[in-house]
Amino acid sequence: MPRLVSLSRAAKLVGLSRGALQKRIHDLELQSFEGQVDLDDIEKMFPDVEIEDNHIIEDLEKIVEQALKRAHGAKLAKLLAPDSYTLAARLHSITKEHAHAKSQVKELIGLLSDVQTQISDLSKTSDTPIFFEDLNNFINDSIDKIQVPILKPAPLLEKDNLLRVMAAQVHIKNTGHEFFVDGSTTILEAGLSTGLAMNYGCSNGNCGKCKAKLISGEIKKTRPHDFVFSESEKLQNYFLCCSNTAITDIEIDAEEAGSEKDIPTQTISAKVKKATRISDDVLILNLKTPRTKRLRFIAGQNVILSRGDLAPLELPIASCPCDDMNIQFHIPQSDAPFSAYAYEEIKNSDSIHIKGPTGSFILDENSDNAIIFIAFDTGYAPINSLIEHAVTLEHAEFIHLYWVHTGEKPYMHNQCHAWEDALDNFKYQHVQYNDPTDTEQLTDIFNSLINEYSDFSDKNIYICGAKKMVKKTQEILLDHNADKKLMKHQSL
Numbered sequence: 001m002p003r004l005v006s007l008s009r010a011a012k013l014v015g016l017s018r019g020a021l022q023k024r025i026h027d028l029e030l031q032s033f034e035g036q037v038d039l040d041d042i043e044k045m046f047p048d049v050e051i052e053d054n055h056i057i058e059d060l061e062k063i064v065e066q067a068l069k070r071a072h073g074a075k076l077a078k079l080l081a082p083d084s085y086t087l088a089a090r091l092h093s094i095t096k097e098h099a100h101a102k103s104q105v106k107e108l109i110g111l112l113s114d115v116q117t118q119i120s121d122l123s124k125t126s127d128t129p130i131f132f133e134d135l136n137n138f139i140n141d142s143i144d145k146i147q148v149p150i151l152k153p154a155p156l157l158e159k160d161n162l163l164r165v166m167a168a169q170v171h172i173k174n175t176g177h178e179f180f181v182d183g184s185t186t187i188l189e190a191g192l193s194t195g196l197a198m199n200y201g202c203s204n205g206n207c208g209k210c211k212a213k214l215i216s217g218e219i220k221k222t223r224p225h226d227f228v229f230s231e232s233e234k235l236q237n238y239f240l241c242c243s244n245t246a247i248t249d250i251e252i253d254a255e256e257a258g259s260e261k262d263i264p265t266q267t268i269s270a271k272v273k274k275a276t277r278i279s280d281d282v283l284i285l286n287l288k289t290p291r292t293k294r295l296r297f298i299a300g301q302n303v304i305l306s307r308g309d310l311a312p313l314e315l316p317i318a319s320c321p322c323d324d325m326n327i328q329f330h331i332p333q334s335d336a337p338f339s340a341y342a343y344e345e346i347k348n349s350d351s352i353h354i355k356g357p358t359g360s361f362i363l364d365e366n367s368d369n370a371i372i373f374i375a376f377d378t379g380y381a382p383i384n385s386l387i388e389h390a391v392t393l394e395h396a397e398f399i400h401l402y403w404v405h406t407g408e409k410p411y412m413h414n415q416c417h418a419w420e421d422a423l424d425n426f427k428y429q430h431v432q433y434n435d436p437t438d439t440e441q442l443t444d445i446f447n448s449l450i451n452e453y454s455d456f457s458d459k460n461i462y463i464c465g466a467k468k469m470v471k472k473t474q475e476i477l478l479d480h481n482a483d484k485k486l487m488k489h490q491s492l
């Protein structure tokens with residue numbers, strides 16, 4: 001009997017990304033049963049997997065955790081442990097399932113033994129006793145096969161049970177997305193931290209924008225909320241994702257933004273959390289939004305920053321949408337009044353107005369092609385957001401970051417290096433250029449990239465930097481078969 005688990009759960013069990021298992025299915029190495037896989041097949045494919053053998057997923061989780069740290073800070077560790085009610089409810093659910101499975105096995109063995117008695121009676125009067133003997137042996141073998149898995153250790157099954165106590169799985173039926181709710185975090189927090197663009201507004205139980213329909217499974221309220229459901233919504237099992245956690249694995253219908261057009265324009269008054277001059281001409285600005293008015297955006301988008309009478313400045317967001325209260329910007333030194341304020345006067349707790357998001361320099365989530373990100377200096381900012389988002393989503397089979405920079409090293413060189421060390425599917429290269437206005441040097445600058453791929457027709461390419469540089473880069477790559485439809489760019 002197959003022991004089916006979702007692809008996400010199987011990936012978590014063996015410490016691989018979901019994409020890596022998907023590739024095995026695509027390459028016909030692993031069989032899929034309507035999106036699920038058999039634990040026996042997984043055990044055969046990864047015979048050496050131990051419960052603690054999870055280094056790849058841990059590396060990945062470290063990166064996701066870094067992205068989330070700004071949002072949850074010290075609370076993160078606490079959030080990952082289920083509270084006692086959730087723990088008890090999850091254990092209860094697993095125990096029920098276990099008892100049910102045990103009684104089914106008992107009944108099955110009883111049934112087979114009744115069949116054996118019938119066979120034995122028939123064989124006494126039969127002219128072909130050998131046939132009945134063979135049948136009897138076949139049934140004995142079948143009983144052994146049912147009993148052996150109960151007696152022999154099943155590390156993946158044990159690990160699966162442990163995982164289900166610590167984290168429940170959410171399957172969004174209308175989009176097919178899946179994610180885990182660790183500990184007692186809300187379904188909304190868990191979905192956003194997985195990189196999904198779930199619908200929400202206040203995050204606080206007031207607006208009702210995060211409502212979803214529970215199709216199966218059990219949820220629990222994490223806080224009371226002011227939003228009132230209609231009688232018809234109550235009958236259809238509607239609930240608020242921002243105010244509930246998942247007790248068991250659940251299936252829901254929930255709205256997600258399909259494109260930048262689904263994200264409303266927001267106006268938020270945020271506070272300066274930290275402004276750090278990371279190099280002579282780059283300043284990293286971290287803003288914090290109010291808890292009840294966070295910024296909803298898609299990775300790669302921009303916002304307009306303003307303060308008092310200063311001329312507003314449109315900038316790409318450098319942080320991940322999974323961290324919607326802590327927004328980061330990389331501000332180049334320039335003549336813009338906002339830049340002058342940021343470099344010379346800014347103080348912690350200053351109020352800054354954010355309006356947005358704008359722009360469509362966002363990941364193509366329908367494509368799982370390898371991705372090449374090309375950044376010119378602070379053109380890296382939206383690419384940082386896109387990379388964090390792609391890693392959180394386990395989106396691409398391969399990511400190549402090519403950072404063209406003035407100065408000795410890119411200003412976030414160490415972080416990019418750490419990504420390369422931690423992720424098997426991430427490559428980081430940087431190339432220095434001397435004159436950020438001279439497009440002639442670009443042919444040489446892209447030499448090593450072109451030598452590596454020669455044909456770019458099946459790559460999704462994202463380019464961000466000064467307009468002239470972006471245009472020339474596009475021309476060079478088009479000469480090497482890049483597909484215009486798979487190229488996105490943002491000019492600064």
Ligand code: FES
Pocket residue numbers: 199200201202203204205206207208209210211227240241242243
């Ligand atoms: S986001 Fe407003 S009620 Fe959940």
